[in-house]
Amino acid sequence: MTLRRRLGLTVLLTAIPLVVGLIWLWERLELRSFEDGLRTFAVTHMESQGRERCEENPTTWGGILGGRPPPRGRRNDDGPGPRRGRGPGRGRGRPPPDGFRPPRRGPGIGEDFPFDPPHRDERRPPDQRRGAMGDPPAGMPPRPQRYEIWAYAVDYLSDNPRAPKFPQALRANLDAGEDCAGESLEVNGRPSYQVAVPMAWTTGPCAIVIMRKIGVEPPATARELVWPAIILCGVLLFAVLLTSGPIVRRIRRLTTQVRESAAERYATPVDASGTDEIAGLARAFNDAGDELRAHVQTIEEREQTLRRFLGNTTHDVMLPLTVLQGHLAAMRKQLEAGEDLDPLLVNASLEEAQYMGSLVHNLSAVAKLEGASPTISRYPVDLVELVERATARQKTIAGARGVELNHAVPEGEVVVEGDITLIEQAVSNVIHNAVRYNEDGGHVAVVLRNGSGRFSLRVLDDGPGMPEELLARLPERRFRGEEARSRHPEGSGLGLHIARDVAHHHGFDLAFRPSEHGGLEVEFSGPLYEGSDDM
Amino acid sequence: MRQKILLVEDDVQLGRQIVSHLHQADFSPKWVQNGDDALGEQPDEYSLLILDLMLPGAYGLDVLKHVRTTSDVPVLVLSARNDTEDKVRALKLGADDFVTKPFWPEELMARVHARLRRPVLQRSGLIQAGDLAVDVIARRVEVAGAPIELTKVEFDLLAALAKRPGAAIPRDWLVDHVLDPEREGGGRTLDVHISRLRKKLGDAAKCVATVWGVGYRLETQVGE
Numbered sequence: 001m002t003l004r005r006r007l008g009l010t011v012l013l014t015a016i017p018l019v020v021g022l023i024w025l026w027e028r029l030e031l032r033s034f035e036d037g038l039r040t041f042a043v044t045h046m047e048s049q050g051r052e053r054c055e056e057n058p059t060t061w062g063g064i065l066g067g068r069p070p071p072r073g074r075r076n077d078d079g080p081g082p083r084r085g086r087g088p089g090r091g092r093g094r095p096p097p098d099g100f101r102p103p104r105r106g107p108g109i110g111e112d113f114p115f116d117p118p119h120r121d122e123r124r125p126p127d128q129r130r131g132a133m134g135d136p137p138a139g140m141p142p143r144p145q146r147y148e149i150w151a152y153a154v155d156y157l158s159d160n161p162r163a164p165k166f167p168q169a170l171r172a173n174l175d176a177g178e179d180c181a182g183e184s185l186e187v188n189g190r191p192s193y194q195v196a197v198p199m200a201w202t203t204g205p206c207a208i209v210i211m212r213k214i215g216v217e218p219p220a221t222a223r224e225l226v227w228p229a230i231i232l233c234g235v236l237l238f239a240v241l242l243t244s245g246p247i248v249r250r251i252r253r254l255t256t257q258v259r260e261s262a263a264e265r266y267a268t269p270v271d272a273s274g275t276d277e278i279a280g281l282a283r284a285f286n287d288a289g290d291e292l293r294a295h296v297q298t299i300e301e302r303e304q305t306l307r308r309f310l311g312n313t314t315h316d317v318m319l320p321l322t323v324l325q326g327h328l329a330a331m332r333k334q335l336e337a338g339e340d341l342d343p344l345l346v347n348a349s350l351e352e353a354q355y356m357g358s359l360v361h362n363l364s365a366v367a368k369l370e371g372a373s374p375t376i377s378r379y380p381v382d383l384v385e386l387v388e389r390a391t392a393r394q395k396t397i398a399g400a401r402g403v404e405l406n407h408a409v410p411e412g413e414v415v416v417e418g419d420i421t422l423i424e425q426a427v428s429n430v431i432h433n434a435v436r437y438n439e440d441g442g443h444v445a446v447v448l449r450n451g452s453g454r455f456s457l458r459v460l461d462d463g464p465g466m467p468e469e470l471l472a473r474l475p476e477r478r479f480r481g482e483e484a485r486s487r488h489p490e491g492s493g494l495g496l497h498i499a500r501d502v503a504h505h506h507g508f509d510l511a512f513r514p515s516e517h518g519g520l521e522v523e524f525s526g527p528l529y530e531g532s533d534d535m
Numbered sequence: 536m537r538q539k540i541l542l543v544e545d546d547v548q549l550g551r552q553i554v555s556h557l558h559q560a561d562f563s564p565k566w567v568q569n570g571d572d573a574l575g576e577q578p579d580e581y582s583l584l585i586l587d588l589m590l591p592g593a594y595g596l597d598v599l600k601h602v603r604t605t606s607d608v609p610v611l612v613l614s615a616r617n618d619t620e621d622k623v624r625a626l627k628l629g630a631d632d633f634v635t636k637p638f639w640p641e642e643l644m645a646r647v648h649a650r651l652r653r654p655v656l657q658r659s660g661l662i663q664a665g666d667l668a669v670d671v672i673a674r675r676v677e678v679a680g681a682p683i684e685l686t687k688v689e690f691d692l693l694a695a696l697a698k699r700p701g702a703a704i705p706r707d708w709l710v711d712h713v714l715d716p717e718r719e720g721g722g723r724t725l726d727v728h729i730s731r732l733r734k735k736l737g738d739a740a741k742c743v744a745t746v747w748g749v750g751y752r753l754e755t756q757v758g759e
Binding site: 379 | 617622623635637641699702703708748
C-alpha cells in the first residue's frame with residue numbers, strides 16, 4: 001500500500017467513527033434532557049395537588065393542561081430540551097412554565113383541562129419523527145404547543161375512559177425498572193412526544209402518569225451536523241492527500257537517486273538539501289555511502305597489497321623450493337652411488353628450508369602491516385622469552401654455517417606492549433640476516449638490556465658489515481647490499497623492511513650502525529610496558 | 536629416572552619425529568593423536584605437556600583449559616598458525632611457551648629443556664659446574680674438592696655468573712653491578728679480574744667462558 005493511500009485510509013478510519021460517535025452521543029444527551037424536562041414537569045404537577053384532584057375524580061381527571069398557548073411559538077426553545085444560548089434565568093430541568101397554570105380556583109377540573117378534545121393518537125415509527133409533518137407550513141403561524149397528562153394505576157389501566165391505552169413499549173421499559181420512558185407519537189396529525197413516569201406512590205388511580213407534549217418533536221439538532229461532518233471529513237482527506245503529495249514525490253526522487261548512487265558504488269552523493277526528515281534521511285544515506293566507500297577502498301587496498309606481495313614472493317618461494325629439490329635429488333644420487341653425503345649440500349638444504357619458513361611468516365606479517373589500517377594486536381610481550389625463541393630458531397642454521405650465535409637476557413621479564421608475532425618476526429629477521437651474511441667461524445650476539453623504563457635489543461655480528469652510505473638504505477624494501485646479494489641471490493629485502501615497519505608501528509627505534517667488532521649492529525629500543533620492573 | 540613427557544600431536548610424521556627426538560634426549564614420551572585422548576590423561580603424571588593447537592576432537596585450547604583446572608604441569612604449545620590472538624589466548628589460558636611451525640628439532644628440544652630446567656634454578660645457593668663448586672651463600676669456591684681463595688671482586692664476579700649458570704652475562708652489566716665504580720671500573724679492569732679468576736681456578740678455568748659480543752658465562756657442561 002502506498003504512503004498516500006495509507007494516510008487517506010487512516011484519516012477516514014479515524015474521523016468517521018469519531019464523528020458518528022459524537023453525533024450519536026449528542027443526540028442521546030439531547031433526548032435525555034428533553035425527557036427529563038417532561039418528567040420533572042409531570043412529577044411537580046402531580047405533587048402539587050395533581051394527585052389529590054386525580055384521586056377525587058379518577059374517571060374524569062386527565063387531558064390537556066392549562067389552555068394558554070406558550071409565550072413563544074418556537075418549538076424547542078420553550079420545551080424542556082437542551083437550551084441553546086439562553087440566559088441563566090430559565091432553570092434547566094424545571095417544568096416548562098408554558099401552558100401550565102397552577103390550580104387556583106378550587107377543585108375544578110375544567111380549570112386544569114380547558115380543552116378536552118377527542119383525539120386520535122398514533123405512534124409514529126421513529127423514522128418519521130422528523131420532517132415537514134410536524135412543522136407548520138412556511139408562512140403560516142405555528143400552532144400552539146400544549147401538554148396532556150393522563151393517569152394510570154400500577155396495572156397500567158386508567159379509570160378515565162378517555163385516557164389512551166398505556167403504550168406497550170413504555171410499559172415494557174417501566175417494567176424493566178426505568179424511572180422514565182419516552183417515545184414519539186402523532187396526536188391529531190401533530191408530531192408529539194410522551195413520557196411515562198411512575199410516581200413516588202404506588203397506590204391509587206395515578207401511580208403512573210403519562211405526560212405528552214403535543215406539537216413538538218424530540219430535539220435532533222445533532223443530526224443536522226451529519227452533512228457538515230461529512231464535508232469536514234472530505235476536506236480533511238483532501239488536505240492530507242494534498243500535503244502528502246510533495247513528500248511522496250521527494251521520497252520517490254530520493255529512492256531513484258539512491259538506486260543510481262548504489263549502481264555507481266556510492267560515488268555520487270544524493271541530494272540532501274533541506275532541513276526536514278527526508279533531507280536527514282538523505283544525509284544519513286550519504287554518510288553510510290561514505291563509510292561503505294571507505295570500507296570498500298580499504299578492502300581493495302588490502303587486497304591489492306596482498307596480491308602484490310603474493311606476486312612478488314611466489315617466485316621467491318618457488319626458487320628456494322627448486323633449489324631444495326635439487327639438493328635432495330643430489331643427496332639421493334650420492335646415497336645411491338654409495339658416496340658420503342656432502343655436508344655442504346645438507347647445510348644448503350637446511351638453509352633453504354629455513355628461508356622458506358621465514359618467507360611465509362614474513363608474508364603473513366606483511367599482510368598485517370600493509371594496507372590502510374594495519375591489524376596490530378597490543379598485549380604485554382615478554383622480550384626475554386621472545387629473544388630465546390628467536391635465537392633458538394636460528395641456532396640450527398648458525399650451527400650449519402659455523403657461525404656462533406649467543407644471546408644474553410636479563411633475569412626476570414622485559415615486557416613491552418605489542419604484537420608478539422610481529423615483534424618476534426622482526427627480531428628473527430634481523431638475527432637471520434646477521435647469521436646468513438656471516439661466514440664460517442663468525443659470531444652473532446643478541447643482547448637484551450633494560451633500564452630507566454626502556455629496553456635495548458642489540459644484534460651484533462662480525463660479518464662483512466656495510467659501508468656507511470648503504471646503512472641508511474638498508475631497511476628499504478628489496479634493497480640489499482651488493483655483497484649480500486651476491487652471496488644469497490634468492491634472498492629478499494623483505495625481512496629488514498618488516499623489521500622497520502614493526503618498529504615504526506610499535507614506536508620502537510631501529511638503528512643500524514657498524515659494530516665495534518667489524519660487522520653490523522642493529523638495535524631495537526623502546527619504552528617498556530607499564531608495570532614491568534627494571535632489572 | 537627419565538622424565539615423562541606427554542605429546543599431543545595429530546600429524547603422524549611430525550609426531551614420530553618429536554617422539555624420536557625426545558627419546559634421544561633421554562625423555563620418556565607418551566604420544567596421543569587427538570584431543571579427546573589427551574583429555575583422558577592425568578597431566579600430573581608428566582613433567583611436561585607438548586600440545587598441538589590444531590587437533591581433531593577437542594580443540595587444543597580446550598585441552599589446555601582442562602589441564603589447567605587440575606594441574607600446573609608446564610605446557611609447551613605447538614602452533615602452525617602464526618597468529619597473535621591464538622598465542623595470547625594460549626598464554627592467558629596458562630601455556631608456558633610456544634613454538635611456531637616450522638621448527639627445527641633442536642629448537643623444540645631447546646624449549647623443552649628450558650621449561651624443565653627452570654624450577655631447578657631456584658633451589659639452592661650451591662652451583663656445580665664440572666669440577667667447580669660455588670656456594671653463593673657461604674661464599675665458598677672449590678675445585679675438585681679443594682677450596683680456592685678468591686678476592687671479594689673475583690668471588691662476586693664468579694657468583695654473578697654462577698647465579699645464572701649457562702646464561703651469558705653482559706660485560707657492562709658485570710661492570711655496573713659487580714665492580715666498585717669508585718675505585719675500579721671499565722671493561723679493562725673487568726678483563727683483568729676475570730683473567731686472575733681463571734688463573735686461580737686452574738683446570739676449572741674453562742668453566743668461565745668468554746661469550747663473543749656479550750661477556751662471560753659459567754659453563755655447566757664443560758668439555759663438549
